[in-house]
Amino acid sequence: MRALWGFLCLLALPVWAEERLPGWAVYPTGKSFDDLVTDTKAAVKDNGLIVVTQAGPTKAAAARGIVIPGNLVIGAFNNDYAVRVLETSVNAMIEAPIRFYVTENEDGTATLSYKTPSFVFAPYADEGGETLKHIAQELDAKFQAVADSAVK
Template structure:
């Protein structure tokens, strides 16, 4: 009976994975903010920097509805129509990557981290087709995504 009770208690504990580690092509911004605050501040910073929140997805609420507690986890896709048109002028294939995503993750200490793959990294596989124009778009988006991240974690 004790083993069963221990197993039930373990299932009720949050499932914490490791923190986001910078991978090649990633930008990672730890913050002192709560998960909920960083999600809202990221969405506001996206708008402030001339982009649009195109998509949002995360397993946290759906898991909770199933009785499973997991850390806050949200993917926020950002782009705008101007960039979409410009990317399509250089490479139809590259548009599969839009919107480019921010990733907000809750840490064990209650703070949250904002991370993303840099747009230049995301579009790199398409630069043979898209050429210098696509590289320039990616560089513009690199600056915008950095500005969003710096504003959001501030």
């Protein structure tokens, strides 16, 4: 019975993540992990951002003989946004680059997730004021466009 309960909890995890993590945008897809990674990176570039960082444990684990599902964090930003954010809040810049998260599902498909830029920059609203809020809203639109393009 415990095994069945554990299995059912694992099945519910993506739904829980979508419903319980405020500020997250979650896009399950029918794409493979590798295809979604490629399409996300292309969409970042096509929408005027730059892939600044990328990190994930999958390849390093494989080198150690451990097989885990595909998992990659892709940090995206650009210098224009960096300069503008810094003009409003030096502290808010710790959040850049803002990250996309590509995860492989048990069925071989992949999910694209990210924290919305407005959510990420919200703790700095008092310091950054309306200008930072506006920048975050611009980035919300950019990140939505990246997601829309990557998951189609």
